[in-house]
Amino acid sequence: MAFPWIVLLVLACLALYSLFIVRLRYRKLRHANGPFLAAFTDLYRARIQFFGPFVPALEQLHRRYGSIVRIGPNTADSYSSLRVFIGGKSIGSIIDMQDEDRNRAIRRAVGSAFIANNLLDYEPKLSATISDLLENIRTHHIHSNARAPVPFNLYRLIQLFQLDFLFLIAFSSSPGHISQNTDVLGMAHTLYKRIFHWYAWQPLPRLERFIYQNPLWSHLLTVPSPWARTGAQHLASRLSSSSSPQPNDTDNTNPTTLDLLQKYILASKSRPDLIPPSSLAGLVNSTISAGADTTSGGITTVLYLILRHPHVHAKLLQELHSAGISTPLRYAEVERLPYLGATIREALRLSAPLAVPLERTVPAAGCTFGETVLPPGTVVGCAAWVVHQNKGVFGEDAHVFRPERYLDATVEQLQAMERANLAWGLGGRVCLGKHIAELEMKMVIPTLLLSFDLNLCNSNLDIPFRNMGTFEMELNPILVTARERGQADK
Numbered sequence: 001m002a003f004p005w006i007v008l009l010v011l012a013c014l015a016l017y018s019l020f021i022v023r024l025r026y027r028k029l030r031h032a033n034g035p036f037l038a039a040f041t042d043l044y045r046a047r048i049q050f051f052g053p054f055v056p057a058l059e060q061l062h063r064r065y066g067s068i069v070r071i072g073p074n075t076a077d078s079y080s081s082l083r084v085f086i087g088g089k090s091i092g093s094i095i096d097m098q099d100e101d102r103n104r105a106i107r108r109a110v111g112s113a114f115i116a117n118n119l120l121d122y123e124p125k126l127s128a129t130i131s132d133l134l135e136n137i138r139t140h141h142i143h144s145n146a147r148a149p150v151p152f153n154l155y156r157l158i159q160l161f162q163l164d165f166l167f168l169i170a171f172s173s174s175p176g177h178i179s180q181n182t183d184v185l186g187m188a189h190t191l192y193k194r195i196f197h198w199y200a201w202q203p204l205p206r207l208e209r210f211i212y213q214n215p216l217w218s219h220l221l222t223v224p225s226p227w228a229r230t231g232a233q234h235l236a237s238r239l240s241s242s243s244s245p246q247p248n249d250t251d252n253t254n255p256t257t258l259d260l261l262q263k264y265i266l267a268s269k270s271r272p273d274l275i276p277p278s279s280l281a282g283l284v285n286s287t288i289s290a291g292a293d294t295t296s297g298g299i300t301t302v303l304y305l306i307l308r309h310p311h312v313h314a315k316l317l318q319e320l321h322s323a324g325i326s327t328p329l330r331y332a333e334v335e336r337l338p339y340l341g342a343t344i345r346e347a348l349r350l351s352a353p354l355a356v357p358l359e360r361t362v363p364a365a366g367c368t369f370g371e372t373v374l375p376p377g378t379v380v381g382c383a384a385w386v387v388h389q390n391k392g393v394f395g396e397d398a399h400v401f402r403p404e405r406y407l408d409a410t411v412e413q414l415q416a417m418e419r420a421n422l423a424w425g426l427g428g429r430v431c432l433g434k435h436i437a438e439l440e441m442k443m444v445i446p447t448l449l450l451s452f453d454l455n456l457c458n459s460n461l462d463i464p465f466r467n468m469g470t471f472e473m474e475l476n477p478i479l480v481t482a483r484e485r486g487q488a489d490k
């Protein structure tokens with residue numbers, strides 16, 4: 001009857017080992033302030049992040065414990081729960097790549113696709129998709145005297161628009177969401193499920209990996225990704241097709257002929273050590289899926305805040321009218337409009353699409369924040385929503401939507417606000433698609449405002465901006481009605 005003793009011995013060893021690890025993790029950061037429970041278990045953070053409201057909970061912790069708060073023992077792997085699987089195998093992603101050197105090199109290899117100077121390459125494709133968007137609103141949602149107002153879900157429509165645009169720039173072909181007015185491949189829906197999964201499991205990456213990424217049963221649990229499947233199909237047909245531009249093509253001097261997939265293929269040809277062909281599907285998929293929910297949420301947020309603040313709406317229309325914008329609008333006409341730029345910036349400050357803390361690991365040299373010394377390996381994170389409420393930087397009215405704060409500011413204040421701007425992240429892992437997203441926002445928002453008289457149906461809706469960013473727009477849809485603007489309004 002030795003069996004129970006062996007079991008007990010193993011259990012005791014496991015318990016001792018867990019205690020040892022917990023104590024080690026606790027001791028390393030015992031000087032950091034925070035709730036008692038958070039020093040020992042990630043369940044504390046999981047509770048506030050899952051049941052929320054997360055941002056107010058973080059703000060309250062800062063009021064109580066100061067500018068640095070310990071919200072967990074020390075767990076890194078912010079993005080592992082975003083992994084996408086095909087046939088039970090993770091296809092990899094640029095976002096959860098922890099090898100900084102490789103990430104830097106890949107960003108350099110495909111960087112030309114994302115720099116501000118090459119933005120105009122995207123303009124024709126964007127204009128075409130905007131034209132489909134206008135057509136969609138006119139066909140399905142317009143409110144005229146002859147027809148009763150038909151409220152529509154602004155976020156859903158912008159999401160369909162965004163999916164079409166991203167596919168166009170990535171694969172030179174659009175699934176036609178906007179023209180068919182539907183989530184053609186079920187992408188919007190799975191996007192929401194993935195984002196929800198990420199938010200829910202981000203604080204518990206080990207448990208998430210054990211449950212959802214376990215080779216024994218993960219194929220039963222992982223949400224299929226029509227994104228990844230479609231991307232992989234495009235890649236396969238591109239590599240086998242003789243008609244499309246091939247990786248060996250020397251005519252890559254004209255960037256307008258190359259879509260994102262082709263740029264990645266060329267980068268893979270010249271640096272197979274860095275971008276092996278097997279990593280192409282994951283890299284392209286993660287690059288564009290990073291721009292889907294963020295940009296749809298960003299555009300929706302800006303429009304929502306403009307519509308909620310009639311004086312901002314009026315001032316913006318005035319700026320657009322005085323600029324003599326043509327139809328269809330060209331990027332050069334709106335790129336530098338000050339009030340438009342300030343309005344977008346202010347909306348992303350108050351409601352950055354990524355609401356969860358952006359995490360980094362302290363390097364070997366360690367680092368010091370104020371008087372707190374953080375040892376190498378410590379995971380640190382900043383939540384844009386919390387940083388963006390700093391009154392010392394953004395003023396006493398930091399909670400108010402006021403685009404003028406950037407136009408009235410001194411150079412020093414502007415620099416301080418820029419340094420604290422986390423909407424796009426900061427440093428080496430700053431958003432790769434920032435310039436593309438800005439191009440989109442600066443073209444889509446004025447076009448919609450100049451073409452339609454948009455009205456919010458639920459203008460008392462505050463919830464989306466207090467908890468988890470764009471994800472909430474799925475649960476609490478922002479409904480609007482649209483009426484064609486008369487020529488006289490323009």
Ligand code: HEM
Binds near residue numbers: 107294295423424432
């Ligand atoms: C309003 C729109 C957008 C916002 C607010 C946004 C925000 C962000 C943020 C905050 C990060 C950094 C995450 C971190 O620091 O851990 C990021 C990363 C990234 N974004 Fe965006 N993004 C937007 C649009 C786009 C678009 C349109 C694309 C591509 C077409 C894109 C591609 C990426 C990629 C690939 C990364 C990962 C970069 C890396 O890890 O090296 N984003 N984005």
